[in-house]
Amino acid sequence: MQVKRKLRIVHCFRSPVGGIFRHVRDLCDAQMADGHAVGIVCDSTTGGDFEARLFAEIEPRLALGVKRTPMQRHVGFGDLVAAWRTFNIVRAMQPDVLHGHGAKGGVYARLFGTMMRLFGQKPARIYSPHGGSLHYDAATMTGRVFFALERMMDRFSDHILFVSEYERRTYERKVGRPRAPNTLVYNGLNADEFVTVATAPDAADFLYIGMMRDLKGPDLMIDALALTEKTTGRKLSAVMIGDGDDRDAYVAQAKERGFGDRITFLPAMPARAAFGRGRIMVVPSRAEAMPYIVLEALAAGRPLIASAVGGIPEVFGANSPALTAPSENAIADRMGFALADEAAFQALMPEQADLRARFGADVMARAIETAYQASLSRRA
Template sequence: MPQQLRILHCFRSPVGGIFRHVRDLTDAQVAAGHQVGIVCDSTTGGDHEARLFESIRPKLALGIRRTPMQRHIGLGDVTAGWRTYKIIKELQPDVLHGHGAKGGVYARVFGSLLRVSRSRVARLYSPHGGSLHYDSDTAVGRAFFGLERGMDRFMTDQLLFVSDYEQRTFEQKVGKPRAPSTLVYNGLRDQEFEPVRPSPDAADFLYIGMMRDLKGPDIFIDALALAEKTLQRPLTAEMVGDGDDVAKYKQQAEKLGFAGRIRFHPAMPARQAFALAKVIVVPSRAEAMPYIVLEALAAGMPMIATAVGGIPEIFGHGSRALIAVSPRDLADRMAEAKQDLQGFREAMPSAETLRARFGADVMAREIEAAYHAALQDKTLAH
């Protein structure tokens, strides 16, 4: 029987793709007989995330431990870091898997402190974009990439990338990894390939994601206005997601005359949101390998997405679905989709193609292999 591991996932914000990724991993790892736990921020996430936590809590032998973690580096990290370190030390994991920038720092720094005290713990890091979104020409970017280089050299046993784009970006901005690295695509569960049918009163377009500029809700609203001018008829849209900037986007929509034609909703299950509209739009300015794209395609939904990060790896370069990060480009593609919805639907990747490359079972198996490879490193203390 394979060795049972104590696996602890550490990340900051329990929303969006990182949280989805961790939930998928915990499900697979628990099913494989491992003891699993989560450490994350207690100040982010709403009712939707609270329900998700409650659904997985009974499965997690190491529990769910939430403590305040600030988004940006600052003096608050001293207190937050100390609280997090005490939690991790108490749980004594064999594998400490950090996700995102803050989770990656905490997992590797605190895993290294445990190693100093002769604990046998493997330190793994999945960037999920994170600090790699910064510009290497800025002081902040240079500082983050310097920190990444130091931790890669001295505090990392395995790097796990979710897209070829992310791996190439790491090499360009940080340098060729010293630690062993593996490309493991995000995975979909079998039930996610059941088609979703739009409701009878479905809107024309759907934005679903975090309400922050990085994800492009402002681009979506501006493009909708431009598409209306092209088509010479009104369009409707649904916007689903939480974030501090919701009020700003509502104000933008009202200013452009969309009162009543763009409806805003709090975060909800993705497949429930898909039924609200006929076409999904992902207007992100930056991504690593977004789950929402994979989920929507598996559900049989036609999509428009910006050609950023790992998104072209899903569709294939030159796909009709891909656009530049531009309200004008998005508006033109919206008008095209509105005029030829069936043709647009037929241009999406097939379910068979998605299953072959993006399976949850494949993802979990490859990540577990990375855990065991890290634990077999002779530099691990015993």
Template sequence: MASPSSLRIVHCFRSPVGGIFRHVRDLADAQAAAGHQVGIVCDSTTGGAFEEALFDDMKDTLALGVHRTPMQRHIGPGDAASAWRTFKIIKELQPDVLHGHGAKGGAYARLFGSLLRVSRSRVARLYSPHGGSLHYDERTATGKLFFAIERTMAFFTDYLLFVSDYERQAYRRKVGEPRVPNVLVYNGLRDGEFEPVAAETDAADLLYIGMMRDLKGPDIFIDALAQAEIRSERTISAVMVGDGDDLPRYHAQVKRLGLDNRIRFFPPMPARRAFALAHVVVVPSRAEAMPYIVLETLAAGKPMIASAVGGIPEIFGPDSPALVQPDAIEIGEKMDQALTDLDAYRQAMPQTSVLKSRFGADVMAAEIEKAYFAALAG
């Protein structure tokens, strides 16, 4: 077992974009600052220049380095080769703690941790779903398959870490009561992220920032803006920031609706830089666990509209006027309402002091470290 003062921690996940990557970066920074040796293993085919810059910023912090190898998103013929490459990397790193994030990272971490145990390596196997396979409908064939796999994987898990109560309840409903110790640890922000961000003088009305895939609702955002224009009888401007395989389809949607002179697209950029580009942030997701972008937006003092899905109501409170269904008509109505009296709408957002007490990065890292040592002692 590792010494009480220092652990060799390896975070394994597939896609170095979005909330999971943000979560791992924050954890890795905090764990390195606490004296642990930390490394990352993830996919080499996902991400672009923005993500490369983030990895470059981390290189001096991660004693165990960044190791990237091709990982498929879905189960397929290439999985065996990908798994073998990943296992060899992890074995060489000799982790005390193997922390898997998301469905693919969680499967790899638990399977490879178990293989290392066969060779008498005492490694703790932890899993953070971050939504992942829990988004599937348990009534479908795909959902039944994934949840059967999750039930099997429970035998190779030492500790479960949930980022929202919604996620924990979804696990209980779809997979079953956890067989191992588990804890709810909310995502956390750094102190500097609670400083307000003012909109630029020529800022757009609305901002979408996130992955360009239907799960996150960019198509809903575009349709909702069209609905808001009809409702308000005025021109509304917007900025969409992000990247993803479905981006060309959203470009086509904007053109088809005649909105190409009102909606501008930008590649990924730091969230706080994007916040200055618009007055109101919209998160129209169809499914979420505990999205960082909601926390970051509110901490920056930006008014927002967000889907009442996943753990988002746990941030706002269930009766917040900012919460909507992921529906273009409903979101369009809320866009019109927010832009009609922005100051009044801003007053309905959660107070910064309350957010800071619940969603601090220091709180998150300390709770997860406790889980690591409990898993090792178990």
């Protein structure tokens, strides 16, 4: 029997927050359990106390460590010094697999993996878009620049991993059919996440968990809550949990809509500690790839209203009554629908057995390792 090769794996990405960081941590755990040596390279200027605690938890277990260095959000001339510094960090880690996540991580992984050939190293260059630059409008100058860069970098990719069929279709439409081998691998949850979280006795009517930025739709949630209150004639409440530069603007918006004392804003916390704080969860995103928070909430048995964007319909089914357009009117309509019969709305959520089979962390990790090993075999 052939012994599986143990690898040196480096995950490279910019911002250690949200779904990308969650995805990388899960992969690190699975890959370490398989005996691989794993490391992380990411930006040192983003993330707060919550992320610092997550790093403190995982760093001692990573054989290749955590290397944090300043990384600009966009690729440009001002990024050259940061890129060269990051390249030297990655090269010193001597990876067999260099896995880039998101737009910046994807550029770095494929560029650095190619440059390392000059030093006798030939890591497999793996790219996971996680939405990233695919969110840009192809009709804008920014979009055209990013998609031209994606087309160029495709030539230096050994494998592309898409987290949803939507993401793959978007890549083909905006960038082109990938030359590199590619695989659809859904984000996955750990076994202990498929346990129901109870609703707190003092839970609010609605719950938002996510980054405080317009892309995620906190403003839509607040306006939809105001509309729902008007149409139902009920005094409603919400809890909104997350960090971000726009948080103060949403606090002000809540006060302007008359919810100053009925929308509670809390900092980022582990999702399972937050789920019980609201009876019905809302994911009002304007754009997504395959958000972890949707999978986590459903695995925890939470009823959920979600925007029908990105890969979210692939979780629920395209015709699910839980799906909505990302607008305050459409979200308010779903809020009223859910409030009318909460038990019936709960029954509309996907079956737990189906979720486990499609979105298990073990399923995700096996598929990604298969892509790693195939890429290394082709390079050999």
